[in-house]
Amino acid sequence: MVCDKQQADMEVDVIISGCGPVGALTCNLLGSLGVRTLVLEQDLAPHGQPRAFSCDDEALRIYQSTGLGAELQKDMRENRFAEYVGETGKRFAEVHTGSADFGFGYSPLWFFHQPKVEGVLREGMGRFPHVKLQVGASVESLEQDAAGVTVRYQLLQTGETRTVRGRYLLACDGARSGVRKALGIKMSGRAYGEPWLAVSGSVEGDAPELCRFVCDPKRPAFVATGAVGQFRWEFMLMPGETREEMERPETIKKLLAPYIDPERVHVERAQVYTFHCLNAARWRDGNVFLLGDAAHTMPPFMGQGLVSGMRDASNLAWKIQRVVRGLAPASLLDTYEEERRPHVEAVQKLCVRVGHLFLARNRWVAGARDMVMRALQRIPRVRRFIQGFEFKQPPMHERGYYLGGGHAPESAEGTYFIQPKVRLQSGKEVLLDDAIGNDFAVLCRANAPSAQVAAARGLAEALGARLLAVQSSGADGSDVPAVEDITGKLGDWFSRHDSDVVVLRPDRFVFGAVKAERLPELRDALGV
CATH class of the missing domain: 3.30.9.10 (D-Amino Acid Oxidase, subunit A, domain 2)
Known part of the structure; x- marks a missing residue:
């Protein structure tokens, strides 16, 4: 097949193969960013099977970014307590998930019904006139060149063959990914x-x-x-x-x-x-990217399989949008796997360790485990570590698209920013992300000198970002749009990181947090 866009029946920015939860989420994220997207799904209707079952606070925050968070959350159940019991039924460990708070706006364990989630996500795709879902479409072949990807697919109901041309192809087609196999990418x-x-x-x-x-x-x-x-x-x-x-x-x-x-x-x-517990040898091949189970599979013991795919989507969607719009070089897309793979591998290792705890098959080993776990939890710090769910892998990128190239000890770069409640100037209380939108954001202190605020405003304008001043509760008004820090958590964050200005990426990871005198360095790193 010749990669000639004139031969294509349709031309888009992004083609997505697969409309399971990860594919549908990715489409909603791209749609909200104005990216022309075609989703090819082989099945004529959603499978209706409750396969995935749980998600976490990061997942709910990602759903929130699509504008569908409230609709999805209303049919979920917040889990507030989990227990581990041994052979006799006696509890040897407990996790108080309802009181655990990692600062991201939600508690860390939620149960959902997959058919309902998929239904809301598919319905959400209809909000965007530049997005199309083609069901009953089987990907037959693909070919790519430096400028994009041409996909040939067959409509299963009619047998008609069509082609579509896109800048990028995203494989969200599951653990048996046909796209991955077509590229010859092995799983190990x-x-x-x-x-x-x-x-x-x-x-x-x-x-x-x-x-x-x-x-x-x-x-x-x-x-x-x-x-x-x-x-x-x-x-x-x-x-x-x-x-x-x-x-x-x-x-x-x-x-x-x-x-x-x-x-x-x-x-x-x-x-x-x-x-x-598998990983693809590479998650990118030219203009084709693997997401979710197509890139990695996860043991089930921490409920992180679907969530890991959601993190992939959240990481990649905004990068594609900026490249497609000419706001960033194509090299930005190289940071997708650079950032995501180490975290996925760390979560996989954690799931395996929890599985070993869970799956002891020898009766004497299991009995010893129960006694050791009960004894360890007599130590207050160990008890807090387990009951507070502190063993969950934190969202953090060691390397990637950040000031300084990634996270360093004690630095904010590469960490997931907090999301406390704030009060808008209208008096309404919302979670922070609802105040700053789904693009880059620049936050500064409301009581900063006017020259610092002006510099932060200049940075936000150059970046095309939303500028918000963080105002302590009860403080006077600000010359720029502001939110009231009603919990005090934002002010504490700025103080802890000794920063005057923070730049948040669209996926809400911290690009950079600096004192005012380092703003030129921050602008240089952003290329604006």
Whole structure:
């Protein structure tokens, strides 16, 4: 196939292969940034299966950035407590997720019903006239040159073949990505040999609210109350058990019986799966990028699989927009994998470690684990570390598109900025991101000398960013748009990092935080 845009039936900025949660989210992010996007989805309708189950505070903040956060959150359930129990059912660890606060605007564990999430995301795509979803479209081939990518696809209902030309192709087509295979990109890592049975469904009548990791060497399991009346049960298969045997209704009833009357359960999905911990050899090939499971797969023990794909989308969408609009060089896109891969690998390692805790198969090892964990939690700092969910991998980039090239010890660059509530000049209280929009933002102190405020205003104008002054509660008005720091957390952040001005990227990572005299250095690093 010749890469000649004149031959294409359609020309866009971005082609997305796959309209699962990551593809649909990516489309909404690009749509909100004005990027012309075509999504190719092979299935004629959403699959309707409740596969992914949980997300975190970062995910809700990303949903918020699409303008769909409130709509999505209303059908989610906030989890406030999780427990780990041993063979006897006695608890040996607990996590107080409801009181954990990492500063990003939401608590860190939420359960959702995937069909509802996908429905809202697909409906949200309709807000943008420059976005199109083509269902029943099977990607047949792709070819790229320096200027872009040509994709040939077939409409499954009619057999018609079409071509589309785009600057970039984003593969959001899952762990068995056809795009990745077409590029010859290999996956490496470990495929864990322990299959699991995942059962999803609803329960008639009252049901307990719980989130329990059953660390029983005879049958490790996970039980949780989900969103919109849903439940999730997961059971590890033992040696000799087969998929066919485990997916039978009578087997499922026996497995559910210790936890709930199986006659009250309406099973919507019961499927055996084997989890993997894999990474693609590279996440970019010319003008093609891999996102989500197409780039990496995650063990399930921290609920980070879908969230990792969402972080990919949030990292890449704004970079593509700036390159497409001529606001940044194409080399900016090289920072996608540079920033995201180390974090993904760190989360994968954490998931494996938690899995080892969860999956002890020897009865004596499991008993020793329970005793050690209880003993360790008599130490106050260890207890706070576990109960406060502090073992969760923080969002941070060691290298990338930042002042100084990345995060250094004690520096703000490369960290995820906080999102406290603020009061607008109208008197309305909102989360910070709702006050600064979805592009770059420049924050400064409201009580700064006029020359500093003028310099910050000049930086914001050159960058095309929103300028906001952070005003302490009860302080006098500001000469620039301001938000009132009603919690005091923004003022504390500025003081802790000894900064007068902070530049936030559209994904809300800190590009740079400096004293006023270093503003020229900050402008140089931004290229404005």
